[in-house]
Amino acid sequence: MKITLERKNTEYLLEAKGVSGNTVMIDHSGMETVQGVSPMELLLMGVGSCSAIDIIAILKKQRQNITSYKVEVTGERYELDDSKPFKSMHVLVKLEGDIHPDKAQKAADLSFAKYCSVSKSFDKCVEITYSIQINKPS
Structure with missing residues (x-):
């Protein structure tokens, strides 16, 4: 790459x-x-988009009807010498459509635990958490 x-x-x-x-x-x-x-925004965007691709692919395979997919990724930073790396990130996935909650949760679990290369790149240094909201328009 x-x-x-x-x-x-x-x-x-x-x-x-x-x-x-x-x-x-x-x-x-x-x-x-x-x-x-900014470069730091790009990192958050990378986590959000990588997990989105995984979750959408998994839900499509399970024939779940996604009518809207939105993501908010927030990052908490800390002071380290002269830099401010991420300490933690939280990914909020907002889904609308005919989607079974257990399938959405399982898709997110698989993405963050197994498939999302971007979030896996942060495994040893950034705590990444996630949550799912279904059928709750923003």
Whole structure:
């Protein structure tokens, strides 16, 4: 796996590109005008999207009808020397549709315990918890 980064202005704005050719804009969150997501936001997005792909795939195989899928990922950080790594993350999965609660819970359990490579990458250093809400519009 490989990505490339290219600086797009005279400050911190970067364009990241994957092998697919798709891009993501990344910027310094402390700038007056922020034109992309921060690297730390990208980590939260990675956990949320990786688990979403797993959970949706598992529920589709179980013939569960998902009409809406939303995720909120929150991260708690701590001071470590001159950096602020994540201490913990919580993933809230909001599902709507004809979905059996036990199947949704099992799909999330499988994602976080077995399949989601992004969350598994944090196993030794970040506590990741998750919860499921079904048929509760945001």
